[in-house]
Amino acid sequence: MFSRSGRLVTEMELKAFNQRILPVQGRLFRLAQLFLRSREEAEDAIQDVLLRLWTNRQQLESYNSIEALAVQMTKNICLDRLKSHHHKKMTKDADLVSMEADDVSPYQQAELSDSNQLMLRLIGALPEQQKLILHLRDVEEYSFEELEQVTGLSINNIRVILSRARQKLRENYLKVNDYGSGY
Secondary structure (H helix, E strand, O other): OOOOOOEEEOOOHHHHHHHHHHHHHHHHHHHHHHHHHHHHHHHHHHHHHHHHHHHOOHHHHHHOOOHHHHHHHHHHHHHHHHHHHOOOOOOOOOOOOOOOOOOOOHHHHHHHHHHHHHHHHHHHHHOOHHHHHHHHHHOOOOOOHHHHHHHHHHHHHHHHHHHHHHHHHHHHHHHHHHHHOOO
């Protein structure tokens, strides 16, 4: 296999790249899906990230955390896609967890689906930094130390941002459910 410069890409180079990047690919995909709300768009974004990482594989050693770099690249690519004119209006999230359990009535299924839709809208309305930190901490289960490395923020700042994001979600969720006002 040859790179663009004609240099032979060794099997060892490919193996090392795969060992470092593939373990975080699932996290990157879920992050992309959080931003883009479309499986296909998220897959395209991750392909862009992987291609950029591969193209710049010689410089990866200079970074303290390749995972932090990959998360930042994913976030930036997703934000670019959201800003582009080609991005379609957000559609229903077709990948919601299936709620076809036998012990759940159709009424309960509808109620759970509505609650999930509401939470997705509320999370989507958060500022980008709050959305990112909330996702990385509560969905991806990053430790505060990992968040510090990925975001470049101090642990205290991360705690404040996370607390504000959760508080905002709680307030908006209660506001919608208590007063029946649409969001």
